[in-house]
Amino acid sequence: MPVPVLEQIRDEMLCLPGVGASVMEISHRSDPFLAIQEDAKQRLIRLLGVPQTHEVLFLQGGSRLQFSMIPMNLLRGQSLAAKYLVTGTWGKSAYDEAIKEGPVDLVWDGKATNYDRLPEPSIWDQIGSGSYLHVTSNETIQGVQFQDLPGMPACPLVCDSSSDFLHRPVDVSRYGILYACAQKNAGPAGVTVLVIEKGLLQRSQKDLPGYLSFRNHAENDSMWNTPPTFAIYALGLVAKWLEETVGGLEAMLTRNQKKARRLYDVVDRYPQLYQGHAQTSCRSLMNVTFRLPSAEVEKAFLKGAQEAMLDGLKGHRSVGGIRASIYNAMPEEGVETLACYMEQFAAHHG
Numbered sequence: 080m081p082v083p084v085l086e087q088i089r090d091e092m093l094c095l096p097g098v099g100a101s102v103m104e105i106s107h108r109s110d111p112f113l114a115i116q117e118d119a120k121q122r123l124i125r126l127l128g129v130p131q132t133h134e135v136l137f138l139q140g141g142s143r144l145q146f147s148m149i150p151m152n153l154l155r156g157q158s159l160a161a162k163y164l165v166t167g168t169w170g171k172s173a174y175d176e177a178i179k180e181g182p183v184d185l186v187w188d189g190k191a192t193n194y195d196r197l198p199e200p201s202i203w204d205q206i207g208s209g210s211y212l213h214v215t216s217n218e219t220i221q222g223v224q225f226q227d228l229p230g231m232p233a234c235p236l237v238c239d240s241s242s243d244f245l246h247r248p249v250d251v252s253r254y255g256i257l258y259a260c261a262q263k264n265a266g267p268a269g270v271t272v273l274v275i276e277k278g279l280l281q282r283s284q285k286d287l288p289g290y291l292s293f294r295n296h297a298e299n300d301s302m303w304n305t306p307p308t309f310a311i312y313a314l315g316l317v318a319k320w321l322e323e324t325v326g327g328l329e330a331m332l333t334r335n336q337k338k339a340r341r342l343y344d345v346v347d348r349y350p351q352l353y354q355g356h357a358q359t360s361c362r363s364l365m366n367v368t369f370r371l372p373s374a375e376v377e378k379a380f381l382k383g384a385q386e387a388m389l390d391g392l393k394g395h396r397s398v399g400g401i402r403a404s405i406y407n408a409m410p411e412e413g414v415e416t417l418a419c420y421m422e423q424f425a426a427h428h429g
């Protein structure tokens with residue numbers, strides 16, 4: 080979370096200005112909260128340039144619920160299979176849920192090379208018709224990212240953008256659904272943003288359980304049940320920070336590119352010591368992943384990092400190694416501290 084946002088939350092915790100109560104105490108249907116939710120929505124619409132053809136929904140259940148909700152809404156009752164591009168752990172999890180719902184084609188799977196790369200751009204032309212194509216823009220665990228969408232499939236494009244949401248401008252009109260849980264790049268856990276092309280809402284079948292229907296949420300302005308009010312409030316403040324302090328997503332991208340370049344430069348300067356996981360062409364701007372030559376050196380690296388107050392660098396338990404997550408809110412100074420530590424470590428162990 081950006082520190083100025085945390086400070087504002089602290090200052091307003093007991094009493095929202097002009098309201099006389101905490102955001103956690105007021106009704107979700109009260110005017111002050113309706114204004115907070117609308118403000119968060121409008122800020123997302125402005126930041127991303129969401130066109131009139133699309134709706135913004137605030138949901139719960141994280142991205143994992145979307146792994147199920149998306150096929151339930153978009154695949155159920157359709158004649159064509161869904162298509163999945165699996166570029167890492169999260170894409171695989173999305174696929175595993177989708178196959179419970181209906182026919183799914185696994186178009187590409189990077190497992191053979193341990194998810195260190197993306198498919199060739201030409202694959203986009205080979206994806207024929209389907210009920211939709213699901214991709215993961217940034218594989219959080221492997222650190223593999225689509226820098227741009229290399230093509231357009233013949234069917235609606237559905238993208239899990241959980242770990243790179245709002246990190247750069249995107250052309251929302253190209254997506255049938257763009258979704259992200261907030262807790263990586265956009266706010267605290269508890270709210271999931273779903274930007275959906277309005278035409279797709281017609282696919283939600285009437286007999287879906289109420290909470291699981293996109294159409295239901297859209298018809299009720301994300302208020303069919305009590306939305307996660309605090310998380311939406313905090314997400315709105317992060318969006319405000321992006322607009323007013325950072326200066327928009329283009330400026331955010333410049334910052335993110337600079338931060339990532341600083342770390343990858345160190346990785347590339349000491350290739351014997353730091354073995355990057357992702358192939359150079361698809362390195363993530365959000366999650367920098369690499370291994371050290373042995374478990375002992377890795378342990379020493381992590382111990383020294385802890386002493387330098389650098390926390391959270393241990394790679395995901397499923398793949399090991401080191402992972403530096405440098406989301407939007409990570410300041411350049413934090414990245415600089417890590418880069419300097421890596422250089423010092425290399426001087427002793429290189």
Ligand SMILES: *Cc1c(COP(=O)(O)O)cnc(C)c1O
Nearest residue numbers: 141142143169219239241242260
């Ligand atoms: C974290 C993450 C998820 C899972 O999100 P939950 O909110 O825990 O369900 C899904 N996809 C990606 C790309 C993620 O980074």
